[in-house]
Amino acid sequence: MGAVRYADVVRELNELAETGWKVTELATADGYSILALTDPLRGRGGGDPLPQLLIAAGIHGEEPAGVLGLVQWLKEHAPRWVGRLHMDVAPCLNPWGFERGVRYARNGEDLNRQFDSPRHPAVQAFVRWIAGRRFDLFMDLHEDSDFEAMYLYELLDPWPGHGVRTLGRRILDRAAVKVPLSDGDDVGDLKTSFGLIAGPLARREAAAFVERPVAIEVFAHHAAHVVTVETPGRAELDLRIRLQVDALETAAEHLANQSEAATVP
Ligand SMILES: [Zn+2]
Structure with missing residues (x-):
């Protein structure tokens, strides 16, 4: 894989800023600027x-x-969704690791295990940024470097029961055309089922989760629906990028249509 440069990401974000997106520096951490984006309407205070x-x-x-x-x-x-969705985006929470292809921050810590007790400035800044806010959906984008097949985690409160075609299932159905879905594989002490890792989790259990990842933190306090996408790190990078784009597009469609259907008299 060729080197990825955070400067290239920042340049793309600055181009979005020229089209009205609001780019905010949440913190500086490990020698990098941690940025957040808000869509143009939101940036103008659309209520x-x-x-x-x-x-x-x-x-x-x-x-x-x-x-x-x-x-x-x-x-x-995303430009097509402006005015139909409000979008708040933290595009790269660990630029130090991103440039080096390293999971951890400069101090060797896994930033996705400290949301119950934020110590790293990027984690602290993200928690401050979303403090007191509610979201309808949180998309948390990851990869699993050990996998050739795709999977994702879905948290939804109330849990609709197996058999309901949730957003997570829609994302996986779309991905299955391009990549195998993980089925029956162990991920920690959980197991994939046709790509999905999902089931009921009480918000209060989520709020007590030790070494909490961001997905559990947001589910506990900020959103009743969370999807953590895990594209297969052993597949080609271009394919993985396409899978992430597809997942986001499916999520945006789901969220916009759900809300538009709900407003029909
Ligand atoms: Zn990850």
């Missing part, structure tokens, strides 16, 4: 009740397709 989409990527540095797919989606697809 209409559009669905709120939160997206984060790049907390694990060795998972580049999350960041690169998100940047591509922001350039090519």
Whole structure:
């Protein structure tokens, strides 16, 4: 894999800023600027009740397709969703790791295990940024470097039960045309089922989760629906980027249509 440069990501984000997206520096950490983006309408203080989409990527540095797919989606697809969704985006939470292809931050810590007790400035800044806010959907973009097949985690409260065609299932159905889905593989102490790792999790259990990842933190306090995409790190980078773009596009469609259907009298 060729080297990825955070400066290229920042340049793309600055181009978005020229089209009205608001780019904010959340913190400086490990010698890099941690940035957040807000869509142009939101940036102007639009107060209409559009669905709120939160997206984060790049907390694990060795998972580049999350960041690169998100940047591509922001350039090519997100403009179409302005005015239908409010979008808040943290495109790369660990630039130090991203440039080096390293999972951890400079101090060797896994930033996605400290949301119950934020110590790293990037984690602290992200927590401050979303404090007191609610979102309708959180998309958390990752890769699994050990896998040739794709999977994802989905948290949804209330849990609709197996058999319901959730957003997570829609993302996997779309991905299955391009890549195998993981089925029956162990991921920690969980197991994939046709690509999906999902099931009921009480918000109060989530809020008590030790060494909490961002997905569990946001589910506990900020969003009733969270999808953590895990593209297969052993596949070609271009394919993984396409899978991330597809996942985001499916999520945006789902969120916008859900809300538009709900407003029909
Ligand atoms: Zn990860």
